[in-house]
Amino acid sequence: MTAKLILGKEVSEEIYGELRQRIEALKAKGVTPGLAVVLVGDDPASQVYVRKKGEMCEELGMKSLTVRMPQETTQEELLSKVAELNADPSIHGFLVQLPLPDHIDEEAVINAIDPSKDVDCFHPWNVGRMLIGNPDFLPATPAGVQQMLVRSGVETAGKHVVVVGRSNIVGKPMAAMMVQKGAGADSTVTVVHSRTGNLAEITSTADILIVAIGKPRFVTADMVKEGAVVIDVGTNRVTDPTHPKGSRLVGDVDFEEVSEKASYITPVPGGVGPMTICMLMANAVRAAEKVVG
Numbered sequence: 001m002t003a004k005l006i007l008g009k010e011v012s013e014e015i016y017g018e019l020r021q022r023i024e025a026l027k028a029k030g031v032t033p034g035l036a037v038v039l040v041g042d043d044p045a046s047q048v049y050v051r052k053k054g055e056m057c058e059e060l061g062m063k064s065l066t067v068r069m070p071q072e073t074t075q076e077e078l079l080s081k082v083a084e085l086n087a088d089p090s091i092h093g094f095l096v097q098l099p100l101p102d103h104i105d106e107e108a109v110i111n112a113i114d115p116s117k118d119v120d121c122f123h124p125w126n127v128g129r130m131l132i133g134n135p136d137f138l139p140a141t142p143a144g145v146q147q148m149l150v151r152s153g154v155e156t157a158g159k160h161v162v163v164v165g166r167s168n169i170v171g172k173p174m175a176a177m178m179v180q181k182g183a184g185a186d187s188t189v190t191v192v193h194s195r196t197g198n199l200a201e202i203t204s205t206a207d208i209l210i211v212a213i214g215k216p217r218f219v220t221a222d223m224v225k226e227g228a229v230v231i232d233v234g235t236n237r238v239t240d241p242t243h244p245k246g247s248r249l250v251g252d253v254d255f256e257e258v259s260e261k262a263s264y265i266t267p268v269p270g271g272v273g274p275m276t277i278c279m280l281m282a283n284a285v286r287a288a289e290k291v292v293g
């Protein structure tokens with residue numbers, strides 16, 4: 001079998017079309033959704049993400065605020081910025097880009113964000129609401145994966161979903177979302193990770209395999225069932241002398257091998273990647289809609 005591609009660009013364009021209408025409806029009521037991103041220090045990857053988030057806000061006609069703070073920012077200064085954004089009525093949602101410098105306690109910063117503005121869905125309040133199946137926001141990357149499945153017509157009810165990886169940002173919330181009742185979920189879920197003994201044996205039983213373990217080309221064809229749906233959340237930069245930059249991006253899945261066996265697959269780049277910012281924008285619009293009522 002040669003797999004059909006699920007492309008984040010296509011799925012996100014469909015969602016952006018819906019968001020534009022919701023933004024217009026908000027503006028007709030006098031509200032422009034506002035998203036702020038706080039960036040501490042000058043991590044190059046974070047700079048790129050933060051710039052992309054700002055550009056997408058502008059493109060959608062939302063208010064965008066990027067707060068750049070120096071590497072030496074103290075925890076107290078950052079917490080005071082969070083308090084300021086919590087109180088700013090023109091900012092409906094905001095996030096503090098991670099990772100933060102080592103001298104700052106990430107958990108304390110996340111806990112200080114007003115849960116009603118926590119568009120990352122990292123605050124324990126929102127994580128808890130998601131877990132009990134009454135979410136206000138959904139975390140962007142897992143929500144993007146779920147939208148890719150739903151909008152590609154992949155049946156999830158009663159299917160065996162195997163999530164590879166147990167991070168707080170992807171693996172754990174992904175598993176929690178797929179086990180919920182409702183559309184795009186109702187799955188039987190197994191989580192495997194770096195300490196799982198018989199990992200390949202379990203992944204081979206997956207109807208839907210979602211991989212977020214952060215290891216280049218970790219999943220090979222022998223670990224995948226014929227006809228499985230394979231979603232690759234990984235982005236790893238590997239050296240490649242044949243490439244103009246001397247390196248290129250690969251996923252956590254060996255695309256060449258696995259695409260011969262899967263029924264659907266997401267490529268890297270161009271697969272899950274574009275969905276994360278899209279779902280962040282969806283959360284920002286939702287945050288503004290909650291205020292309008």
Ligand code: GUN
Pocket residue numbers: 095096097098099120140
């Ligand atoms: N760093 C990498 N991904 C993310 C994300 O989704 N949110 C935040 N705040 N930081 C990140």
